[in-house]
Amino acid sequence: DAKTTQPTSMDCAEGRAANLPCNHSTISGNEYVYWYRQIHSQGPQYIIHGLKNNETNEMASLIITEDRKSSTLILPHATLRDTAVYYCIVPPGQNFVFGPGTRLSVLP
C-alpha cells in the first residue's frame, strides 16, 4: 500500500488559494491519488482524483509531480466553508485507507 504523508494542520486566509501538499513516494504506476474532505462530522466528500496528469473540476485542482511521488490540492479561492479535514488517499484497490489528513482552517 502506498503510504501518504500530509501536514497535520494548515491555515489559509479567506479568498486566498489553499495549497495542500501530500507525499506518496511509494506509489505504484497504476495507483490513483484521491482527495476527500470531511467537514466536522459529516460524511467524507469526494473532491478530485488523478493518475498522472493535472486535473481540475469545479471544486479544486490537483497537481501531480512528474515522478508521481507527491501532489498538491489547490482550492483557488478558499471560503470559510472550506474549513475541514482533507484526506489524500492512494487506495491499493477497492479499499480506501484514511489517514489523519490535514486540518485546514480558513480564517476571516
Added chain:
Amino acid sequence: DSGVTQTPKHLITATGQRVTLRCSPRSGDLSVYWYQQSLDQGLQFLIQYYNGEERAKGNILERFSAQQFPDLHSELNLSSLELGDSALYFCASSVTGGLWETQYFGPGTRLLVL
C-alpha cells in the same frame, strides 16, 4: 448531497444490545462499503458488498455483520454492543466496486452505547 442515504441519523442504546444500521446507495450503484469512525481510530474500512455478494473485508469484528439485499440497500448489524462501539458509521457506494473507483459517502449514523 451525495445521493447515499443512511438511517437512523442517531442511535442511543445500551451495552449488550443489538442494532441495525441501514444504507441506500446512489441510484445505479451496485457496490456498498461500510466504514467506522471513532475518536481514537479515524476512518476504518469494515466491509464491502457488490450486487449482494461480499467482496472485501476489513477490520470488522465478529460481532458485526452486514448484508446487501436484492434492491441493493445494505444493513450493518452490530450485536453485543460495547462502550467502545460508540462511533460514527458511514456507508459509501460506487458503481461497480472495482479497483480505484470513486466512493460517495452518506451522512452517517452516530451510535452512542451507554
